[in-house]
Amino acid sequence: MSAQISQKHPTGLYVLFFAEMWERFSYYGMRAILLLFLLDSVRGGMAMNAAEAAAIYGLYTASVYLLTLPGGWLADNILGQKKAIWYGGIVIMLGHIILAVPGGSGLFFLGLTTVAVGTGLLKPNISSIVGELYPEGGARRDAAFSIFYMGINLGSFLGIAIVGYLGERISWHMGFGAAAVGMLLGLVVFRYGSARHLKGMGDVPPARIATAESDAKNGTNKKLGYAFIGALVVLLIVLQSSGVLDMTTAQGLAKGAGVIIVIISASYFLFILFAGGLTRVEQYRVVVLIILFLAIALFWAGYEQAGTSLQIFAERHTQRVIGGWEVPSSWFQNFQPTFVLLFAPVLASLWIYLSSKNLNPSIPVKFAAGLILLGLSFFVMVAASKIAVTGQLASPLFLTFTYFLHTIGELCVSPVGLSSYTKLAPKRYVSQLMGIWFVGASLGNLIAGIFAGGFDEENIMQMPGLFNQVAIITTVFGLILLVFWKPIKGWMGGIS
Numbered sequence: 283m284s285a286q287i288s289q290k291h292p293t294g295l296y297v298l299f300f301a302e303m304w305e306r307f308s309y310y311g312m313r314a315i316l317l318l319f320l321l322d323s324v325r326g327g328m329a330m331n332a333a334e335a336a337a338i339y340g341l342y343t344a345s346v347y348l349l350t351l352p353g354g355w356l357a358d359n360i361l362g363q364k365k366a367i368w369y370g371g372i373v374i375m376l377g378h379i380i381l382a383v384p385g386g387s388g389l390f391f392l393g394l395t396t397v398a399v400g401t402g403l404l405k406p407n408i409s410s411i412v413g414e415l416y417p418e419g420g421a422r423r424d425a426a427f428s429i430f431y432m433g434i435n436l437g438s439f440l441g442i443a444i445v446g447y448l449g450e451r452i453s454w455h456m457g458f459g460a461a462a463v464g465m466l467l468g469l470v471v472f473r474y475g476s477a478r479h480l481k482g483m484g485d486v487p488p489a490r491i492a493t494a495e496s497d498a499k500n501g502t503n504k505k506l507g508y509a510f511i512g513a514l515v516v517l518l519i520v521l522q523s524s525g526v527l528d529m530t531t532a533q534g535l536a537k538g539a540g541v542i543i544v545i546i547s548a549s550y551f552l553f554i555l556f557a558g559g560l561t562r563v564e565q566y567r568v569v570v571l572i573i574l575f576l577a578i579a580l581f582w583a584g585y586e587q588a589g590t591s592l593q594i595f596a597e598r599h600t601q602r603v604i605g606g607w608e609v610p611s612s613w614f615q616n617f618q619p620t621f622v623l624l625f626a627p628v629l630a631s632l633w634i635y636l637s638s639k640n641l642n643p644s645i646p647v648k649f650a651a652g653l654i655l656l657g658l659s660f661f662v663m664v665a666a667s668k669i670a671v672t673g674q675l676a677s678p679l680f681l682t683f684t685y686f687l688h689t690i691g692e693l694c695v696s697p698v699g700l701s702s703y704t705k706l707a708p709k710r711y712v713s714q715l716m717g718i719w720f721v722g723a724s725l726g727n728l729i730a731g732i733f734a735g736g737f738d739e740e741n742i743m744q745m746p747g748l749f750n751q752v753a754i755i756t757t758v759f760g761l762i763l764l765v766f767w768k769p770i771k772g773w774m775g776g777i778s
């Protein structure tokens with residue numbers, strides 16, 4: 283296997299690597315200062331309270347990944363991947379340019395929406411073109427995805443460092459402008475690189491062979507789809523008018539979005555489970571996919587607090603002065619990509635070593651490990667916040683260790699989860715289920731935002747309790763997975 287992995291990769295992979303690196307530079311760079319910008323009331327920020335700011339942050343990051351569903355659909359049916367990536371990148375760049383103009387809240391929300399739409403178009407399609415480069419699948423494709431994941435994290439690292447610094451120390455809009463420049467570089471790489479090295483790939487949308495039967499089926503599906511959307515709208519109206527949710531506030535809107543995402547995913551899973559024409563073995567595999575979906579949403583709900591509650595903790599309660607210089611608080615978010623870059627090779631070798639001894643942990647065990655590590659990281663934050671409530675600044679080592687545990691957890695669930703989704707999904711549902719994997723990320727990001735709403739400046743006494751809740755919920759879910767790993771593995775029907 284290792285001889286195969288060390289074989290040269292096509293140059294196309296590096297084109298995608300650098301294009302995605304710059305896209306992630308712009309995404310994570312802007313995200314690093316987003317919450318600070320929303321909270322700020324002295325440097326021309328939006329002067330929001332913590333609950334409102336975190337809800338908007340959560341809505342934004344959740345929309346980005348939810349929009350990968352229409353983005354994937356457009357590429358599959360109309361544009362083809364290459365055009366989707368190209369136009370997506372242009373739209374992202376325009377979004378950052380709009381954000382770079384200091385022009386009040388209307389322009390700001392327009393900019394955010396534009397970036398989210400563009401990312402929905404680019405992100406799923408750039409990953410699927412990586413897969414297309416290796417039609418034979420196997421170990422080389424896995425290796426290519428690991429290299430690609432390094433590109434993602436290298437981009438995040440540079441983005442957080444540069445955009446974070448410019449935004450926090452020079453001006454918010456200068457930071458947003460730097461994100462636009464990053465995306466421009468990604469577009470240049472993609473334009474020149476793809477013309478030479480991705481010839482004939484992602485040009486035409488995967489052909490759709492329409493037969494009378496599939497047309498009739500499409501008709502019924504369309505009707506079902508309209509009925510479903512109608513039912514969702516009615517539900518939202520009922521929730522609003524009965525006063526259960528107030529969707530005229532950012533927090534209420536975020537909760538409404540959460541209800542929609544949960545209903546869409548649950549209905550989708552129930553639909554393919556009972557009306558998808560699956561065999562018994564496939565049905566059990568879909569049950570495993572549902573369990574992994576819940577686990578990954580919960581995982582991201584904790585992990586993505588890097589941009590919300592943990593960002594607030596870095597800014598307000600962490601000792602950040604080193605040798606007389608105050609480290610920008612957004613730089614703490616850089617521990618995640620840095621640790622990925624350092625430890626991805628270590629974990630990859632660990633899995634290979636364990637496989638050689640026939641001891642490679644099964645997918646449910648890896649997910650359990652990821653959740654338990656995440657849970658432990660929040661117990662570390664409980665200790666840190668107990669110092670903060672006394673009015674003292676906590677040592678930066680707390681956040682460092684927290685992020686270390688996050689990243690080892692991420693490396694247990696994220697790469698493994700993606701490939702297990704492609705393997706466990708019934709063939710004809712693979713791309714839709716890939717979309718659902720992003721919906722898991724979307725839900726997690728939204729929860730991370732809603733949850734951080736509790737981190738109010740005037741209410742810091744509740745901080746240890748809030749972190750404790752995350753710690754307990756994730757650890758317990760992880761332990762349940764660990765206890766039931768054997769039956770879950772059995773349901774995977776021979777796939778490992």
Ligand code: PHE
Nearest residue numbers: 306347434435696719720723
């Ligand atoms: N760091 C990963 C990325 O930006 C996080 C992620 C994983 C996002 C899966 C969405 C889905 O690609």
